[in-house]
Amino acid sequence: MAMKFPASGRWITGAGPVLQSTNPATGLVHAEIGTPSSEEIAQACAFAAESAAAKSWRDLKPHQRADYLHRIANGISHGLDDLAQAQMIENGKTLKECRQQAASAAATFRYYAAVCETMESAVPPSRGDYLVVTTFEPYGVVAAITPWNSPLTMEAQKVAPALAAGNTVVLKPSEVTTLPSLSLARICEEAGLPSGILSVLPGYGRDVGTSLLAQREVRMVSFTGGTETGRAIAQTAAKRLIPAALELGGKSPHIILEDADIDAACAGVVDGIFEGMGQSCVAGSRLFVPRARHDEIVDILVRKAESIRLGQPTGPDTELGPLSSHHHRDKVADYVDLARKEGASIATGGSRPSGSEFDNGAFYQPTIITGLTNAARVCQEEIFGPVLCVLPFDNEQDLVEQANDTAFGLACGIWTSDYRRAWRISRAIDAGTVWVNTYKQLSISAPFGGFKDSGIGREKGLSGMRLYQQAKSTYFSMK
Ligand code: NDP
Secondary structure (H helix, E strand, C coil): CCECEEECCEEECCCCCCEEEEECCCCEEEEEECCCCHHHHHHHHHHHHHHHHCHHHHCCCHHHHHHHHHHHHHHHHHCHHHHHHHHHHHHCCCHHHHHHHHHHHHHHHHHHHHHHHHCCCECCCCCCCEEEEEEEEECCEEEEECCCCCHHHHHHHHHHHHHHCCCEEEEECCCCCCHHHHHHHHHHHHCCCCCCCEEECCCCHHHHHHHHHHCCCEEEEEEECCHHHHHHHHHHHHHHCCCEEEECCCCCEEEECCCCCHHHHHHHHHHHHHHHHHCCCCCCCEEEEEHHHHHHHHHHHHHHHHCCCECCCCCCCCCECCCCCHHHHHHHHHHHHHHHHCCCEEEECCCCCCCHHHCCCCCCCCEEEECCCCCCHHHHCCCCCCEEEEEEECCHHHHHHHHHCCCCCCEEEEECCCHHHHHHHHHHCCCCEEEECCCCCCCCCCCECCCHHHEECCECCCHHHHCCEEEEEEEEECC
C-alpha cells in the first residue's frame, strides 16, 4: 500500500501514479508513495487558500504564530533520528550529516519564531498631514519546490519563514526524497498546526510541479534546484505575475593564494568539494592555484582525497556515502568521461570504487581533474558530484577574470594570510557568499542566494521572512 501524504486537510493515498523510493546505497526499493491527480492538486491548493484566509490563521498574533514554530522545532529535535534516517535512506548522505541537517532544520524554525515575534512594521517619514503605517502581509498560498540533496534544511528554510510570515505552504519535494517532507508534515500536525497550513504533494516536477504552479491560488513560488528548472519556473511565474524566489546552481571558485597556510587550505578545499559527495549547490568545484604551486598543491589534495573513507551511510567511520541515485552517479561518470575527451588528466578517482560493499550502491570515487582550462565544459557546467577541477592562475587580475568567467555566482572561498587582499578579491568576485580561510560555513541569520544564473532573491536572515510578505502602506489623515 502506497504511503499517504497530507492534502486538503487529510492524509490521502492520491489517485496519481505511485512513486518508488530507492535506497541509493543498496539499490533496493524501500517505499512506495502515492501522488496526487490533477484534481487533487487543485483541491489541495483551494483548501490551502481557504486555510490561509481563515481568521484562525490569518489573525494570529506574532507571538502565537511563533509558538507554533517553537513547537515544530521541538518536534524536529525530538524526532531527529527518524528524520535523519528518512533523508539518509533516500539520498545516501551519511547518518552523521543527516543528523546535523535535522538539527539545523530545528534551529531554522526557532530562528524564524524569533524573527516573527520581533520584526517590526514601519512608520515612514510623513511628507504631509498624515501618518503612514507600512505593514507586511502574507501572499496567501506559497508553493515550495525543493531538490533532493538536502531536503531537511532546504524545506525548513522555506516552510519556517513562509509560515512565520502568515502564509500557508504547499510543498512539492523532489521525487527522490519524499520521506523527509512527509515526516516534517507529521511533526507539524503533532505540533498542533491546523490542517491545510502545510500540504505535501509528492511527485515529479514535470507533472505535479507544473500543475501546482498553474493553480490560481498559488500567489508566490520559492524554488531551490537546477538553473534550467529555475528558468522554466521563472517563465511560469512571469506569465502569472507571481513572485519567484530562486536558489539555483553553482560552479563556485575556491582560491588558494601564495601566502596561504597550504595544508589548511587543502583540507578546506577537500571538504568544500567532497562533503556530501559534492551534491551541494555551494560545492567549491573549481580550484584556482598559483601556477608555480600547482603540482605541490595537487599532490596534497590527492593524498587527502584518497584517505576519505567511502562506505555505507550508516557506518560509524564512513565519511562519504553513495551519490543520491544511480541515475545521478551515471551522470557524474559521464562528466568525468567528457573531461577525459576534453584532454584532462585524472589525478585521482575517475571511476567507481572496487569492493563488494560498493557493488549495488551509487558510489563514485572522489575525483580530481587537472590539465584543462576554465573554458572546458566540465569547468563551466555544474556536475553536482565529487569532482574537483584544478586550474592555475598567473596573477590577481587573471584569477578574478577566470573565477568570474562562469554563468554562475553562488559562492567563493579564498585562502590567504592577507586579509586586505582577501577583502579586495571578495569584492571583485560575483558571488552571493564568500568565505575567507573557511568554507561552507553557513548561518541561518545571514542572507543566502546567488548572483547571475545562481538565482534571484535571498533566503535566510531577517529578510528571509520578508521574502514571503508583501508591503501594505495605510495612510491616516492627520488634518
Ligand atoms: P531540479 O531543478 O531538477 O529539481 C528541483 C525540484 O524542482 C524537484 O522537486 C523537481 O521535481 C522540481 N521540478 C523539476 N521540473 C519542474 C517544473 N517544470 N516545474 C516545477 N517543478 C519542477 O534539481 P535537482 O532536484 O536535480 O537538484 C539539484 C540542483 O539543485 C542542482 O543544480 C543544485 O545546484 C541546485 N541546488 C541549489 C541550491 C541553492 O541554494 N542555490 C541548493 C541545493 C541545490 P523532480 O524531482 O521530479 O525533478
